[in-house]
Amino acid sequence: MDKPVISIRGLRKSYGTVSVLKGIDLEIRKGEVVVIIGPSGSGKSTILRCMNAMEDMTDGDIFYEGQSLREMKKYADLRMHVGMVFQHFNLFPHMTVLENIMYAPVKVRKEPKAEVYERSIQLLRKVGLEEKKDVYPAMLSGGQQQRIAIARALCMKPDVMLFDEPTSALDPEMVGEVLEVMKNLAQSGMTMVIVTHEMRFAAEVADRVIFIDEGVILAEGTPDQILIHPENPRIRTFLKNKL
């Protein structure tokens, strides 16, 4: 077994008196695709957001490549290694597609512009939107915007990619194109943690599925164990309501 890239130990998170995560232990290994499922409000997104320090932890710790997030003074370094894709894409509306993708590698990490340009074009080709490189996000459909957002995160050459319900804000006919890009990414060996409600997609790409309910991991295992032949009655009802 490979060493874990991210390991979560006893993670707790509360907002005031409301406890959202009640002790999560989870390891993400290199090259692994982990899908987190569970009912709304179960804390799925919160786990993801803790992994790149978008939320601070109430208790417990997270280790990235063995380094404690609690001991990090700045999160910029961590975030350059851990890419994130959001439910609402969050492309920068005042920048063109290419500017969106190139900004962080060029300005934050100070990579040579020509190199980043090459890489950006390759990524745009990969997500099938090369011809859109000079348009503004406003001119793109939701599915296209999300594919650009994925390309933007990938251009930082992350070691891990976090997906926070990447298709939940999309019209049904656009879900497929985004999942397709993610599937290709999974096949290329990228380490991915995905929060999603797309069960069929989860079954297809996941190496491991985590079921979360009320802030705890209720079950974890292969897609077959969790999604296709679940034993836990709670998961069964959840999946039944999904279909």
Add this chain to the structure above:
Amino acid sequence: MSSLIQVLAKYRSLLLNGTEITLIISVITIVFGMIFGSLMALMKMCRIPPLRWFADVYVAFIRGTPVLVQIFLIFYGLPIMGIHIPAIVVGGNDISRIVSGSIALVINSTAYICEIVRAGIQSIDRGQREAAQALGMSDTRVLWAIILPQAMRNIIPALGNEFITVIKTSSQVSVIGIAELMYTANTIRGISFKPIEPLVIVALIYFLITFVVSLILSAVERRMRRSVR
């Protein structure tokens, strides 16, 4: 109509001079108002309580008192506080008065621009900040490269309104003897014994200036809108 043209022709150079002073004061106020107003907006949203309190009190006080009072307070108050602006006369205009008047207008406009900028920054979706942070950007970079450009675009109509208000408000510094347009109108009324014509002329000049400014602003707005969803 003919008497309007008469007055205009006879006091052309006075009016031109007045227009120039009005424009100079307005530009100074807008430029420094933007700088200090933006800084004040950042203070209002910063994590250090005393800075926030200062900005809150400042805005509340300035917005809650008449600009005329503020102009007098600065004009008579600065020397009392030991701040003397040397009385330099350039082209018949007392620079010290212009400086004093401009300071008062900048102080006034800063409060209003602060509120406009703050509203603009707060109108930007939280996701923009998060996406920028997730790409490893520092807080300063997030603000300057991601939040402010979008905020500025959103607040152009409100800023335009404020710029036009500044141009009109500048007429109030005539009370401390700055020979801007309003002061010029009164001067001409005194020496020509014509009570109405000078007022009509300066009204038209004010309108011309604000109209051109609003045209420029709507052109800028249209340019900026191109990329908006």
